Amino acid sequence: MLRSPFIALLCCSLAAGFALADPPTDPKARAVYDHDREWLSHYPASFVATNIRGRGVEYAERRQAALDLVREQRDFGVVSELMDALRQNSFLSGQICDILGDWKAKRALPLLKEVAHDKKRSDEVRDKAGQAVEKISTAPEDKPPVY
DSSP states (O other): OOOOHHHHHHHHHHHTTSSSOOOOOSHHHHHHHHHHHHHHTTSOHHHHHHTTOOSTTTTHHHHHHHHHHHHHHTOGGGHHHHHHHHHTTOTTHHHHHHHHHHTTOGGGHHHHHHHHTOTTSOHHHHHHHHHHHHHHHHSOOOOOOOO
């Protein structure tokens, strides 16, 4: 069952432009977002991240809530789930690129480079992927702990 697909598309399109997305402003979409966020908040990050996957904008509020929770939880074990969603060209791709760049996820570097040069992607997503590549490439090397 689709939940307000046009409203969801509009809200998520607007939210995709920001590094930290705002929840939907439409009262019905916001209620769904809040419910989904509350429901997901009781589960581990690995389960939350599986709710980002999917095609189109079906369940857009749930996917946005899951991505916002993943961003807050900062569990680097979900990087592969984020990469899968980015490969599938999710409507959240721009935000996913931002997260991978902020987290300096080196294993995402080849995919981000591919996305940055993919002419089939939107200019916004390609730009965000390029920015993420820059953040990861210029990050200082992690030094092993000294005991």
